[in-house]
Every structure is written in structure tokens, then in C-alpha cells.
Amino acid sequence: MGSDTSRFIVFMVFSSLLSSVIGGGGSGYDPKALYALFRYYANQTLAIHHRTGTLSRVSLPSNFSGMEVSVVRLRSGSLWGRGVNSEFVKIPPSVRTLPYVKRLAIVYDNMGNWSSKYYHVPGYSLVSPVIGFEVYDYTDLTVGNSTLNVTGEPISIRFPYLDMRVKDVTRLKCVGFGDDGSVEFKNMTERDVCVTENAGHFCIVIPALTPSLPPPMLEKKGRDWKWWVIGCVIGAVGLVVSVSVGVVVLRWWRKRKIKDMEKESDSSVALDTFWVRGDHKMPCASMIRTQPALEHDYVP
Structure with a gap:
């Protein structure tokens, strides 16, 4: 593992992460940049743990808490003859890489609660974390993910963290995500097991409610x-x-x-007026309706 190769890997990882934030998807979560980061730290782990065939846990930065990554280094003959198993992925015998490589490394990852940030399936809801694995040539870190040729039993992926609230098993669907963002539905052999014939990332989904209602x-x-x-x-x-x-x-x-x-004014008797002191007008009766009369004729 030369210094030039290590510098290239560091440059590739961080340039990918930078491009995902600046020019990537609208949410800024780019799976390709994330898996380049996984590969970088996986190779750092393999540089410390030299034992072939031993699964090693990869330490990630603290801001990626919730994700689990592990790596194993194998010979192609061992993969063909015995296969290899991890906590979630079982690769049976009679599997080889295309093109052929003498030594290979397999990086396993469980995206945990980050799954829905990096992946979504239109019309479906994720009911399991996204689990995946990549196979690449260990002797040349610049080579991307290798293709697998399965001639025997298919590769199986088990999802131990499946949402158990889902009671109707017939509604469960297994999907695989391509490098170009495509979605492919896969077969299921059990409630929490998907099968495939190549490396990639997978999860279990269930039809979502109609968003228009x-x-x-x-x-x-x-x-x-x-x-x-x-x-x-x-x-x-x-x-x-x-x-x-x-x-x-x-x-x-x-x-x-x-x-x-x-009306009341028209039916009443009008009164005369006279001036008081030359500037005030006051009503004045011009006649007396009831004539005065003496009660007794005797006048002293």
C-alpha cells in the first residue's frame, strides 16, 4: 500500500464528499461519496489488522454514529471453495469475481437510522435498515466494485432489525439499489431474508399510503x-x-x-309676541279666554 495510492484514495474520498454537498442531490446525501468513505476507513483498518479471513470492525468518525461497517480480506480460492459469512450477508461457495483477482476485500455496512436519508423507494416505506456489501481488488485500491459470478446458491441478506409491527408478510418487498440510483425488486425466501446474485445495497419495504388522500x-x-x-x-x-x-x-x-x-302646533292657538329690551322676543297672549267673575256680589 504505497503512499501515492493512499494519497489518491484520500483525495478521491474527500473530493467525492465535497461534490456531494455542493453539487449533489437536493438533500446533500450522496451514497457514492459515503461508500468511498467506507472504503477509505476499511483500508485503514486492513492496514492495521493483517490477518486474512478475519472480520474486523471499522471505526467511523463520530458524525456517522448509527452506521456499522466491517471488512474482511480473502483469497479468491477461499471465496470459491468455502464462501464467507458475516452478521447479515451469507455468500455461499462457488462464487468468483469478474474479472478475476487474487486477493479481494469485502466491505459490509449497515446504515441503520441513516437509511431513509440516502435511499427512498417511490410509493413504498422502508421497514428495515439498508444493508449492503462491496467486493473490490485489495491489491489495487483504485479499482471500483467488482462483479460477482454466482454459479451455485444465491447470496442471502438477513435483516434482523425488521419492523415487527408489520403483520401482513405478503406486503413485504425486498429491493436492491443500483449504483445509478435504480431500484430493483428482489425475491424473498423468508420474512426477513432477501436473495441476490451480486453485491449492492438492499432493504425491505412496504407499500405506503396514497399521498393524495x-x-x-x-x-x-x-x-x-x-x-x-x-x-x-x-x-x-x-x-x-x-x-x-x-x-x-x-x-x-x-x-x-x-x-x-x-300637527300639534297647527291645532294650538298662536300667541302674539313682544320684544323685551329690544333684543329678546317672548310670546304674549292677546286675549284672556276665561273672564274673571266675582264669587259674591257684595263688594265692601
Whole structure:
């Protein structure tokens, strides 16, 4: 493992991570950059643990907490004759790489609670973490993922963290994710086991609810909001009508009162007026209606 090769790997990993943040997907989560990071730390682990055939846990930076990565180094003859098993992936015998390599390394990863950030299947919900593995030539770290040729039993992937709330097993589907972002449905032999004939990343999904149908609570809130608007409009119209009617009634009452006063004035006796001190006018009776009369004729 020369220094030039190590520098190239470091440059490739961090340039991939930088490009995923700047020019990658809208969410900034790029699986290719992540797996380049896994390969980099896996090779750092293999540089310390030289024993062939031993599965070693890979230490990741603290900001990738929740992911599990392990790596094993093998000879092609050992993979063909005995196969290799990990916690989640079982590769049976009679499997070889294309093109042939003398020594290979297999990197296993369990993305845990990060799965939904890097992968999604339209119309489905993930009910298991994304589990995957990559096979590459250990002697040339610049070579990408190798293709496997399975001539015997298929490779099986077990998902121990399957969401057990899913009761209807027939709705479960296994999917494999391609390097180009494609999704391929795979066969299942058991409730939590998928089978494949090549390396990659896999998970179990279940059909999601139709997004066009809003939840009942949201629909009820929408109806309440509409009725609230209608009630406000009706209340405003009723207030305007009430004020208008009140104004009309008040004007009618004032006119009626003025007419009554005018009628009363016409039927009464008009009084004369005289001036007081030259600047004040006051009413004055011109005649006396009731003539005075003495109660007794006797006048002392």
C-alpha cells in the first residue's frame, strides 16, 4: 500500500464528499461519496489488522454514529471453495469475481437510522435498515466494485432489525439499489431474508399510503376552517344589514316625531309676541279666554 495510492484514495474520498454537498442531490446525501468513505476507513483498518479471513470492525468518525461497517480480506480460492459469512450477508461457495483477482476485500455496512436519508423507494416505506456489501481488488485500491459470478446458491441478506409491527408478510418487498440510483425488486425466501446474485445495497419495504388522500384529522381541520370563514362572512353581512335597518328606523322615528310636533302646533292657538329690551322676543297672549267673575256680589 504505497503512499501515492493512499494519497489518491484520500483525495478521491474527500473530493467525492465535497461534490456531494455542493453539487449533489437536493438533500446533500450522496451514497457514492459515503461508500468511498467506507472504503477509505476499511483500508485503514486492513492496514492495521493483517490477518486474512478475519472480520474486523471499522471505526467511523463520530458524525456517522448509527452506521456499522466491517471488512474482511480473502483469497479468491477461499471465496470459491468455502464462501464467507458475516452478521447479515451469507455468500455461499462457488462464487468468483469478474474479472478475476487474487486477493479481494469485502466491505459490509449497515446504515441503520441513516437509511431513509440516502435511499427512498417511490410509493413504498422502508421497514428495515439498508444493508449492503462491496467486493473490490485489495491489491489495487483504485479499482471500483467488482462483479460477482454466482454459479451455485444465491447470496442471502438477513435483516434482523425488521419492523415487527408489520403483520401482513405478503406486503413485504425486498429491493436492491443500483449504483445509478435504480431500484430493483428482489425475491424473498423468508420474512426477513432477501436473495441476490451480486453485491449492492438492499432493504425491505412496504407499500405506503396514497399521498393524495389526506389524513382524516387534516380533512376535518380543513372543513372546520371553511365553516369558520363562511360564519365570519355571514356575521359581517348580518352586522351591516342590522346597522342599515337601525339607521332607517331611526330616521323614520325622527320624521314621525317632527310630523307629530307640526300637527300639534297647527291645532294650538298662536300667541302674539313682544320684544323685551329690544333684543329678546317672548310670546304674549292677546286675549284672556276665561273672564274673571266675582264669587259674591257684595263688594265692601
